[in-house]
Amino acid sequence: MQLVESFLSIQGEGKYNGKLAIFMRFAGCNFNCLGFNVKISKNDKTLIGCDTIRAVFTKDFKESYETLNANELLKRVIKLKQDFDPIVVITGGEPLIHYENPEFIEFIQMLLKNKFEIHFESNGSIE
Template sequence: MRANLIEIFRSVQGEGFYVGVKQLFIRFSGCNLNCYYCDTPKTSEKCHDRIRGRQILNPVSATYVQNLIDTSRVHSVCLTGGEPMLHAEFISNLNRTKPFYLESNMTLPEKARKLRFVDYVAGDLKVRESRVEGYDEVLEKTVECFKILKNTRNRKTFCKIVLPDDFDEEEIINSALEIKNYVFGFVLQPVFGSGVEKILKLQDKMMEFADTRVIPQVHKYLGVR
Protein backbone atom coordinates (compact mmCIF):
# COMPACT_ATOMS: atom_id res chain seq x y z
CA MET A 1 0.00 0.00 0.00
CA ARG A 2 1.34 3.44 -0.97
CA ALA A 3 0.25 7.08 -0.72
CA ASN A 4 1.40 10.46 -2.00
CA LEU A 5 2.84 12.54 0.85
CA ILE A 6 4.07 16.11 1.05
CA GLU A 7 6.29 15.75 4.10
CA ILE A 8 7.00 13.86 7.32
CA PHE A 9 8.35 15.68 10.37
CA ARG A 10 8.27 15.91 14.15
CA SER A 11 7.07 19.05 15.88
CA VAL A 12 4.51 20.33 18.39
CA GLN A 13 0.83 20.52 17.55
CA GLY A 14 0.10 24.16 16.74
CA GLU A 15 -3.69 24.25 16.63
CA GLY A 16 -6.67 23.33 18.77
CA PHE A 17 -7.11 21.80 22.21
CA TYR A 18 -3.85 19.84 22.05
CA VAL A 19 -1.48 22.72 21.31
CA GLY A 20 2.05 21.93 22.44
CA VAL A 21 1.99 18.10 22.43
CA LYS A 22 4.82 16.45 20.49
CA GLN A 23 3.64 14.74 17.34
CA LEU A 24 4.87 12.92 14.28
CA PHE A 25 3.24 14.68 11.33
CA ILE A 26 2.31 12.70 8.22
CA ARG A 27 1.18 15.29 5.65
CA PHE A 28 -0.82 13.75 2.80
CA SER A 29 -1.15 15.42 -0.58
CA GLY A 30 -4.40 16.32 -2.29
CA CYS A 31 -7.61 17.92 -1.05
CA ASN A 32 -11.22 17.85 -2.18
CA LEU A 33 -11.77 21.50 -1.16
CA ASN A 34 -10.08 24.76 -2.13
CA CYS A 35 -10.34 27.20 0.79
CA TYR A 36 -8.89 30.61 -0.09
CA TYR A 37 -6.71 30.78 3.05
CA CYS A 38 -5.08 27.34 2.62
CA ASP A 39 -1.29 27.51 3.04
CA THR A 40 -0.45 23.87 2.24
CA PRO A 41 0.89 22.56 -1.11
CA LYS A 42 -1.60 20.29 -2.86
CA THR A 43 0.87 17.96 -4.59
CA SER A 44 4.55 17.09 -4.72
CA GLU A 45 6.63 14.69 -6.78
CA LYS A 46 8.74 13.97 -3.72
CA CYS A 47 8.05 13.56 -0.01
CA HIS A 48 10.35 15.51 2.31
CA ASP A 49 11.34 13.21 5.16
CA ARG A 50 12.62 15.91 7.51
CA ILE A 51 13.41 13.38 10.24
CA ARG A 52 15.98 11.50 8.18
CA GLY A 53 16.91 14.53 6.08
CA ARG A 54 16.07 13.07 2.70
CA GLN A 55 13.58 13.31 -0.15
CA ILE A 56 11.87 10.19 -1.43
CA LEU A 57 9.80 9.71 -4.56
CA ASN A 58 6.03 9.47 -4.26
CA PRO A 59 4.08 7.36 -3.63
CA VAL A 60 5.56 6.38 -0.26
CA SER A 61 5.09 2.85 1.10
CA ALA A 62 3.16 2.07 4.27
CA THR A 63 6.21 0.14 5.49
CA TYR A 64 8.36 3.29 5.33
CA VAL A 65 5.77 5.31 7.26
CA GLN A 66 5.22 2.53 9.78
CA ASN A 67 8.91 2.45 10.64
CA LEU A 68 8.87 6.17 11.45
CA ILE A 69 5.76 5.72 13.58
CA ASP A 70 7.26 2.83 15.52
CA THR A 71 10.54 4.65 16.24
CA SER A 72 9.15 8.08 17.15
CA ARG A 73 8.80 9.16 20.77
CA VAL A 74 5.68 11.29 20.51
CA HIS A 75 2.28 11.91 22.07
CA SER A 76 0.52 10.93 18.85
CA VAL A 77 0.74 10.66 15.06
CA CYS A 78 -0.90 13.60 13.30
CA LEU A 79 -2.54 12.58 10.01
CA THR A 80 -2.91 15.85 8.17
CA GLY A 81 -2.90 17.32 4.68
CA GLY A 82 -4.26 18.25 2.32
CA GLU A 83 -7.09 15.96 3.28
CA PRO A 84 -5.99 12.69 4.91
CA MET A 85 -9.41 11.07 4.52
CA LEU A 86 -8.66 10.79 0.80
CA HIS A 87 -6.08 8.20 1.90
CA ALA A 88 -8.34 6.31 4.34
CA GLU A 89 -7.37 2.91 2.95
CA PHE A 90 -3.65 3.65 3.40
CA ILE A 91 -4.21 4.86 6.97
CA SER A 92 -6.29 1.77 7.74
CA ASN A 93 -3.30 -0.40 6.82
CA LEU A 94 -1.01 1.26 9.37
CA ASN A 95 -0.54 -0.31 12.80
CA ARG A 96 -1.61 2.04 15.58
CA THR A 97 1.51 1.63 17.73
CA LYS A 98 1.03 5.28 18.72
CA PRO A 99 -2.29 7.13 19.11
CA PHE A 100 -3.63 8.48 15.79
CA TYR A 101 -4.70 12.13 15.59
CA LEU A 102 -6.78 12.94 12.50
CA GLU A 103 -6.96 16.50 11.14
CA SER A 104 -9.77 16.62 8.60
CA ASN A 105 -12.10 18.96 6.73
CA MET A 106 -14.87 16.48 7.62
CA THR A 107 -16.55 16.38 4.21
CA LEU A 108 -16.04 12.74 3.18
CA PRO A 109 -18.45 10.60 5.25
CA GLU A 110 -17.81 7.37 3.31
CA LYS A 111 -14.09 7.70 4.08
CA ALA A 112 -14.82 8.66 7.68
CA ARG A 113 -16.49 5.30 8.27
CA LYS A 114 -13.15 3.61 7.54
CA LEU A 115 -11.36 5.67 10.19
CA ARG A 116 -13.47 5.06 13.29
CA PHE A 117 -10.40 3.58 15.01
CA VAL A 118 -8.53 6.92 15.33
CA ASP A 119 -7.95 8.22 18.87
CA TYR A 120 -8.32 11.97 18.27
CA VAL A 121 -10.26 13.98 15.69
CA ALA A 122 -9.65 17.66 15.00
CA GLY A 123 -12.51 18.28 12.58
CA ASP A 124 -13.19 21.46 10.64
CA LEU A 125 -16.47 23.29 10.31
CA LYS A 126 -16.01 25.43 7.22
CA VAL A 127 -17.71 28.82 7.15
CA ARG A 128 -19.41 30.11 4.02
CA GLU A 129 -16.77 32.83 3.77
CA SER A 130 -14.07 30.21 3.15
CA ARG A 131 -15.46 30.23 -0.42
CA VAL A 132 -15.72 26.49 -0.89
CA GLU A 133 -17.91 25.39 -3.78
CA GLY A 134 -21.32 23.89 -3.00
CA TYR A 135 -21.26 25.15 0.59
CA ASP A 136 -24.67 23.80 1.66
CA GLU A 137 -23.72 20.27 0.57
CA VAL A 138 -20.34 20.64 2.28
CA LEU A 139 -22.08 21.59 5.53
CA GLU A 140 -24.45 18.60 5.30
CA LYS A 141 -21.53 16.21 4.82
CA THR A 142 -19.66 17.86 7.69
CA VAL A 143 -22.47 17.18 10.14
CA GLU A 144 -22.62 13.56 8.94
CA CYS A 145 -18.86 13.13 9.43
CA PHE A 146 -19.06 14.44 12.98
CA LYS A 147 -21.83 11.92 13.69
CA ILE A 148 -19.60 9.11 12.40
CA LEU A 149 -16.45 10.26 14.22
CA LYS A 150 -18.19 11.66 17.29
CA ASN A 151 -16.60 12.11 20.69
CA THR A 152 -16.73 8.90 22.74
CA ARG A 153 -14.98 7.29 25.71
CA ASN A 154 -12.32 6.00 23.34
CA ARG A 155 -12.11 8.89 20.86
CA LYS A 156 -11.67 12.59 21.63
CA THR A 157 -13.32 14.75 18.97
CA PHE A 158 -13.43 18.53 18.79
CA CYS A 159 -14.46 21.04 16.14
CA LYS A 160 -12.21 23.77 14.74
CA ILE A 161 -13.70 26.81 12.98
CA VAL A 162 -11.25 28.93 10.97
CA LEU A 163 -12.54 32.50 10.85
CA PRO A 164 -11.64 35.34 8.46
CA ASP A 165 -12.30 38.99 9.37
CA ASP A 166 -15.83 38.81 7.98
CA PHE A 167 -18.27 36.00 8.88
CA ASP A 168 -21.95 35.39 9.57
CA GLU A 169 -22.19 34.91 13.33
CA GLU A 170 -25.77 33.59 13.32
CA GLU A 171 -25.05 31.02 10.61
CA ILE A 172 -21.99 29.73 12.48
CA ILE A 173 -23.94 29.37 15.73
CA ASN A 174 -26.72 27.45 13.97
CA SER A 175 -24.18 25.12 12.35
CA ALA A 176 -22.34 24.60 15.64
CA LEU A 177 -25.61 23.67 17.34
CA GLU A 178 -26.00 20.82 14.84
CA ILE A 179 -22.57 19.48 15.84
CA LYS A 180 -22.40 20.21 19.58
CA ASN A 181 -23.57 16.77 20.70
CA TYR A 182 -20.77 15.06 18.78
CA VAL A 183 -17.77 17.02 20.14
CA PHE A 184 -16.27 17.91 23.51
CA GLY A 185 -15.65 21.50 22.46
CA PHE A 186 -15.06 24.12 19.78
CA VAL A 187 -11.95 26.06 18.79
CA LEU A 188 -12.32 29.42 17.06
CA GLN A 189 -9.15 29.98 15.03
CA PRO A 190 -8.52 33.35 13.36
CA VAL A 191 -7.05 33.27 9.87
CA PHE A 192 -3.40 34.17 10.52
CA GLY A 193 -3.14 37.94 10.77
CA SER A 194 -6.88 38.57 11.21
CA GLY A 195 -8.42 40.45 14.12
CA VAL A 196 -10.13 38.75 17.06
CA GLU A 197 -12.62 41.30 18.45
CA LYS A 198 -15.58 39.88 16.51
CA ILE A 199 -14.42 36.34 17.28
CA LEU A 200 -14.45 37.06 21.02
CA LYS A 201 -18.10 38.11 20.74
CA LEU A 202 -18.91 34.87 18.93
CA GLN A 203 -17.12 32.95 21.68
CA ASP A 204 -19.34 34.53 24.33
CA LYS A 205 -22.46 33.27 22.56
CA MET A 206 -21.14 29.78 21.84
CA MET A 207 -20.04 29.30 25.44
CA GLU A 208 -23.73 29.17 26.32
CA PHE A 209 -23.89 25.65 24.84
CA ALA A 210 -20.31 24.33 24.60
CA ASP A 211 -16.72 24.75 25.76
CA THR A 212 -15.43 27.25 23.19
CA ARG A 213 -11.87 28.57 23.03
CA VAL A 214 -10.08 31.11 20.86
CA ILE A 215 -6.73 29.59 19.86
CA PRO A 216 -4.58 31.00 17.02
CA GLN A 217 -2.07 29.02 14.96
CA VAL A 218 0.57 28.84 17.69
CA HIS A 219 3.24 27.17 15.53
CA LYS A 220 3.35 30.25 13.30
CA TYR A 221 4.09 32.48 16.28
CA LEU A 222 6.77 30.05 17.46
CA GLY A 223 8.30 29.91 14.00
CA VAL A 224 8.20 26.11 13.77
CA ARG A 225 6.57 23.74 11.27
Protein backbone atom coordinates in the same frame (compact mmCIF):
# COMPACT_ATOMS: atom_id res chain seq x y z
CA MET B 1 0.72 6.65 -0.41
CA GLN B 2 2.04 10.03 -1.48
CA LEU B 3 3.67 11.73 1.50
CA VAL B 4 4.24 15.46 1.20
CA GLU B 5 6.26 15.75 4.39
CA SER B 6 6.81 14.24 7.81
CA PHE B 7 8.33 15.89 10.85
CA LEU B 8 8.48 15.98 14.65
CA SER B 9 7.15 19.21 16.13
CA ILE B 10 4.83 20.66 18.73
CA GLN B 11 1.08 20.52 18.09
CA GLY B 12 0.08 24.16 17.90
CA GLU B 13 -3.69 23.88 17.69
CA GLY B 14 -6.64 22.90 19.82
CA LYS B 15 -6.89 20.76 22.92
CA TYR B 16 -3.47 19.16 22.38
CA ASN B 17 -1.64 22.46 21.91
CA GLY B 18 1.91 22.05 23.24
CA LYS B 19 2.02 18.24 22.91
CA LEU B 20 4.88 16.66 20.99
CA ALA B 21 3.62 15.31 17.66
CA ILE B 22 4.75 13.56 14.52
CA PHE B 23 3.02 15.11 11.52
CA MET B 24 2.39 12.91 8.48
CA ARG B 25 1.11 15.15 5.67
CA PHE B 26 -0.47 13.26 2.78
CA ALA B 27 -1.13 14.59 -0.73
CA GLY B 28 -4.58 15.38 -2.01
CA CYS B 29 -7.57 17.45 -1.01
CA ASN B 30 -11.18 17.76 -2.11
CA PHE B 31 -11.18 21.55 -1.48
CA ASN B 32 -9.10 24.42 -2.83
CA CYS B 33 -9.83 27.13 -0.21
CA LEU B 34 -8.96 30.19 -2.29
CA GLY B 35 -10.14 32.40 0.56
CA PHE B 36 -6.97 31.74 2.55
CA ASN B 37 -5.12 33.61 -0.21
CA VAL B 38 -1.78 31.81 0.20
CA LYS B 39 0.08 32.39 -3.09
CA ILE B 40 3.01 30.53 -4.54
CA SER B 41 4.56 30.64 -8.00
CA LYS B 42 5.07 27.27 -9.66
CA ASN B 43 5.64 26.34 -13.30
CA ASP B 44 5.07 29.92 -14.50
CA LYS B 45 1.69 30.25 -12.80
CA THR B 46 0.42 31.53 -9.48
CA LEU B 47 -1.32 28.98 -7.29
CA ILE B 48 -3.73 30.25 -4.63
CA GLY B 49 -5.00 28.17 -1.73
CA CYS B 50 -4.52 27.33 1.92
CA ASP B 51 -1.41 26.99 4.06
CA THR B 52 -0.90 23.39 2.88
CA ILE B 53 -0.80 24.38 -0.77
CA ARG B 54 1.84 21.75 -1.65
CA ALA B 55 -0.54 19.01 -0.49
CA VAL B 56 -3.51 20.41 -2.42
CA PHE B 57 -2.04 21.09 -5.87
CA THR B 58 -0.96 17.52 -6.53
CA LYS B 59 -0.29 17.99 -10.26
CA ASP B 60 2.13 20.83 -9.56
CA PHE B 61 4.04 19.28 -6.65
CA LYS B 62 3.86 15.51 -7.17
CA GLU B 63 7.55 15.34 -8.13
CA SER B 64 8.42 16.41 -4.58
CA TYR B 65 6.27 13.73 -2.88
CA GLU B 66 7.58 10.46 -1.54
CA THR B 67 5.62 7.34 -2.45
CA LEU B 68 5.70 5.01 0.55
CA ASN B 69 3.86 1.85 1.51
CA ALA B 70 2.41 1.18 4.97
CA ASN B 71 5.60 -0.46 6.28
CA GLU B 72 7.75 2.43 5.08
CA LEU B 73 5.37 4.94 6.65
CA LEU B 74 5.53 3.13 9.99
CA LYS B 75 9.34 3.05 9.81
CA ARG B 76 9.30 6.82 9.25
CA VAL B 77 7.11 7.34 12.33
CA ILE B 78 9.34 5.12 14.46
CA LYS B 79 12.45 6.98 13.26
CA LEU B 80 10.89 10.36 14.09
CA LYS B 81 9.60 9.09 17.45
CA GLN B 82 13.12 8.65 18.85
CA ASP B 83 12.79 8.14 22.62
CA PHE B 84 9.68 10.32 22.92
CA ASP B 85 5.98 9.46 23.20
CA PRO B 86 4.43 11.79 20.61
CA ILE B 87 0.96 11.73 19.14
CA VAL B 88 0.78 11.02 15.40
CA VAL B 89 -1.13 13.65 13.45
CA ILE B 90 -2.46 12.47 10.08
CA THR B 91 -2.96 15.57 7.98
CA GLY B 92 -2.96 16.87 4.42
CA GLY B 93 -4.64 18.38 2.29
CA GLU B 94 -7.48 16.17 3.36
CA PRO B 95 -6.10 12.86 4.61
CA LEU B 96 -9.48 11.15 4.84
CA ILE B 97 -9.89 11.13 1.05
CA HIS B 98 -7.70 8.03 1.36
CA TYR B 99 -10.09 6.20 3.71
CA GLU B 100 -10.62 3.35 1.21
CA ASN B 101 -6.94 3.02 0.23
CA PRO B 102 -5.63 -0.35 1.51
CA GLU B 103 -2.17 1.12 2.24
CA PHE B 104 -3.72 3.94 4.28
CA ILE B 105 -5.90 1.50 6.23
CA GLU B 106 -2.93 -0.78 6.88
CA PHE B 107 -0.80 2.16 8.03
CA ILE B 108 -3.45 3.28 10.53
CA GLN B 109 -3.87 -0.29 11.78
CA MET B 110 -0.09 -0.58 12.24
CA LEU B 111 0.00 2.65 14.24
CA LEU B 112 -2.78 1.37 16.49
CA LYS B 113 -1.08 -2.01 16.91
CA ASN B 114 2.07 -0.16 17.99
CA LYS B 115 0.06 1.84 20.57
CA PHE B 116 0.40 5.25 18.92
CA GLU B 117 -2.22 7.89 19.74
CA ILE B 118 -3.54 9.07 16.37
CA HIS B 119 -5.18 12.41 15.56
CA PHE B 120 -6.69 13.31 12.19
CA GLU B 121 -6.75 16.89 10.92
CA SER B 122 -9.67 16.97 8.51
CA ASN B 123 -11.94 19.50 6.85
CA GLY B 124 -14.85 17.29 7.97
CA SER B 125 -16.32 16.85 4.51
CA ILE B 126 -15.76 13.12 3.98
CA GLU B 127 -18.82 10.98 4.74
